[in-house]
Amino acid sequence: MPKILITRNVGAEAMRLLKATRFELIVNPVDAEPSRAWVLEQIADPDVVAACIMHGQPSDRVDAEFLSHANKNLKVISTFSVGYDHIDVAAANARGIAVGHTPGVLSDAVADLTVMLVLMAMRRVEEGISLVKSGGWPQLPWAPFVMCGPGLGAPNLTIGFLGFGRIAECVVDRLLAFTNKSAPPRVLYTSSRAREDQAEIDAGFSSRWGVDVKRVEKDGLAEADIVIVLCALTPDTEGAVDAALLKKMKKTAVLVNAARGPIVNSDDLNAALDEGEIFGAALDVITGEPHIAPDHPLVLNKRCAVLPHMGSADYGTRNAMADLCVRNAIAGAEGRALPAEVRV
Amino acid sequence: MPKILITRNVGAEAMRLLKATRFELIVNPVDAEPSRAWVLEQIADPDVVAACIMHGQPSDRVDAEFLSHANKNLKVISTFSVGYDHIDVAAANARGIAVGHTPGVLSDAVADLTVMLVLMAMRRVEEGISLVKSGGWPQLPWAPFVMCGPGLGAPNLTIGFLGFGRIAECVVDRLLAFTNKSAPPRVLYTSSRAREDQAEIDAGFSSRWGVDVKRVEKDGLAEADIVIVLCALTPDTEGAVDAALLKKMKKTAVLVNAARGPIVNSDDLNAALDEGEIFGAALDVITGEPHIAPDHPLVLNKRCAVLPHMGSADYGTRNAMADLCVRNAIAGAEGRALPAEVRV
Incomplete structure (x- = not known):
């Protein structure tokens, strides 16, 4: 069965959206940043077609190493952020992987x-x-x-x-x-x-x-x-x-x-x-x-x-970011256009 | 010559208004709260017809002592504040002294x-x-x-x-x-x-x-x-x-x-x-x-x-309070109705 990887629990509301799909979910089991090894291992799983990743977790950096581990069926990388300076978008696109992000809602x-x-x-x-x-x-x-x-x-x-x-x-x-x-x-x-x-x-x-x-x-x-x-x-x-x-x-x-x-x-x-x-x-x-x-x-x-970079830190906003992040992943997994795709 | 007492320099803008009148000015010469003795001595001066006082200076409390020192010609006490809990308004009025304050501008x-x-x-x-x-x-x-x-x-x-x-x-x-x-x-x-x-x-x-x-x-x-x-x-x-x-x-x-x-x-x-x-x-x-x-x-x-009670602490507002405080004093000194009189 095709799978969606989520490197961090993104809250009950967005997780509910994921659970309502036909995809199997791989969710980081702890409420903390996963190890880089865990991320690379999961992304290599040939059934993983979409990945929700976090800007705030250095483990989730999408660079040459990450992309070399990614299985050939991966269709979309969706980041829980507007910014995508942690993602080599051109390299991902060159491998046929779309990149989603969360503009507007912040x-x-x-x-x-x-x-x-x-x-x-x-x-x-x-x-x-x-x-x-x-x-x-x-x-x-x-x-x-x-x-x-x-x-x-x-x-x-x-x-x-x-x-x-x-x-x-x-x-x-x-x-x-x-x-x-x-x-x-x-x-x-x-x-x-x-x-x-x-x-x-x-x-x-x-x-x-x-x-x-x-x-x-x-x-x-x-x-x-x-x-x-x-x-x-x-x-x-x-x-x-x-x-x-x-x-x-x-x-x-x-x-x-x-x-x-x-x-x-x-x-x-x-x-x-x-x-x-x-x-x-x-x-x-x-x-x-x-x-x-x-x-x-x-x-x-x-x-x-x-202040410690709290600009977008209200519950409604972070839930809206989670919602868009997850919808980008689901759309990509289903082969549809992303609600918010990064275009470079 | 009739005089106006000002127990604290209230800023250049309001002081300019006072200097443009025909009244002589008695201004607390130091930029600090005056002594109670100084206030009582000045208020006893028979030429003082108006007094600008400060809520923030305990020396300026208008109580029985203050009123017993006040000369018979004092027509108005004008406070640099909205609140007038430091003034015995009824006793002042009973002696024919109007009380002015600064509502609205804060x-x-x-x-x-x-x-x-x-x-x-x-x-x-x-x-x-x-x-x-x-x-x-x-x-x-x-x-x-x-x-x-x-x-x-x-x-x-x-x-x-x-x-x-x-x-x-x-x-x-x-x-x-x-x-x-x-x-x-x-x-x-x-x-x-x-x-x-x-x-x-x-x-x-x-x-x-x-x-x-x-x-x-x-x-x-x-x-x-x-x-x-x-x-x-x-x-x-x-x-x-x-x-x-x-x-x-x-x-x-x-x-x-x-x-x-x-x-x-x-x-x-x-x-x-x-x-x-x-x-x-x-x-x-x-x-x-x-x-x-x-x-x-x-x-x-x-x-x-x-926060240390900074609600009204912006320059424009404090200048507007000073302006109204001074205009109350001048109006009272000239025998006109106060722009903002305390009514109890």
Whole structure:
């Protein structure tokens, strides 16, 4: 009987979908990352026609070794993630294996967390929490502007995005519920290159939200009160937020990174915060994660909140990812088109 | 020449308004709380016709002692706060002194922070930050649902408010930008008593937001996925969130307090979090503040974020409070009606 391999229990809802098929299931029996040897052994089983794999498990890396072990009947590899930097898609496709992933379903959860990070950075939440934890609250002297930060309700705010895809659009939807109604914000964003119909695209965005939206080159973001990093990590964007950009930014501006750590240069950000070149920062991602020590300068910096990459971590979202991951596998196993196939 | 006393520099913008008047100014010369003796000495000056005082400075308490020192020409006491529990308003009025305060201008800033607290409680941010600070991130094992929490995008969410004034309405405005569009939330709220036209009031709210809004008794909040405390502290609301209510709540629910500490029983909340009776909490206020030690159970509890009462702490808001405080003082000094007078 043809089999589907699942390298990690993906939750009751998605497992139910799998159990309703005619396929036999091979499920990693422990609730932990399997060994690489176990994965390679299972993938060699000639009955395995589809495999659900996890981005978060290094054991599941789809490289030359993995593909050389894969049996000739394997039709689809479906990853529990949007990103597929752990999969050699071209090599898999060359062997007739389709690759599925889970785009779209994370946008709302990541946008929610991004807006929270904006508020945390503006309103000095890391500093406030640290004050309470260190026992400093009783000694905090009252003053009219003590612990104040810039607010989202300020007039004529400029909101800047490094990268302006689906998640960024969801962030704009949310932020406009907070911003000043009588002196509305404007939105600036970067993209990898200007389109021929750029003016038309920006007019479309502007009319959709009723505020001025405009593509700029990266340096244009220096005018922003809030800079939100939501682009993909590519050779072009690696280190895009560096000392040069941070020095040009407003002293009252905040930086949020909800995309990939290496887009922001950690040393440069820490220096900019210490020297008051920007007001604050909040990061869901950071270069070198998860190997971040408690004495990392940005972890110690009171003007910077560091979260352990939780952008998509809500139950509804992870269940939706599991659902799409499993449906990609079943479709591939049944020889149908994948609901969400990676095209490279 | 008639004088206006200002017990604390309230920022350049508001000080400019004062300097443009015909009044002489007496400003606390240091950027710190003045001594009680200094305040009493100044208020006795027969030329002082108006006084701007601070809620955050115990030296400024308007009690029998203060009023016995006040000269006979004092016309107005204007506090830099909405709350006036530090002022004996009836006694001041009996001596012909009007009392001004700063309502309204804080609503947006507090609502911003409240929405942030909702997201922090749902998305386990305190736990996430603690993990990073303790050096635990490298050892965090990946799993499909690791560090997951309930999300604002879940279908048919129930949002509950203990108290439903202006700030709560601003919170609803914001939360609806996050909630599920195809399976919208409903809103439940308490108020001190049902009105005769309660059905009409609720219909008005429902049509304003396009979601079902309904007044309930306190126990009705047990159906909510999110309970947000935004009522005034009164003998009726003190301890309103107690073990009995917390036990009835959903295990997946979160609690946010952005009003006054004593409305929530801290011991009961800590026990409910430890026993998994609710999912998480986030507090801007806490009983006993600011005298909160680092080993306070709720400060140590990873499912609870504790902030040092920063609800209104954004520059725009504090400047707007200073503006209204100063305009109350000037109006009173000139014998005009106060823009915002406390009526008891």
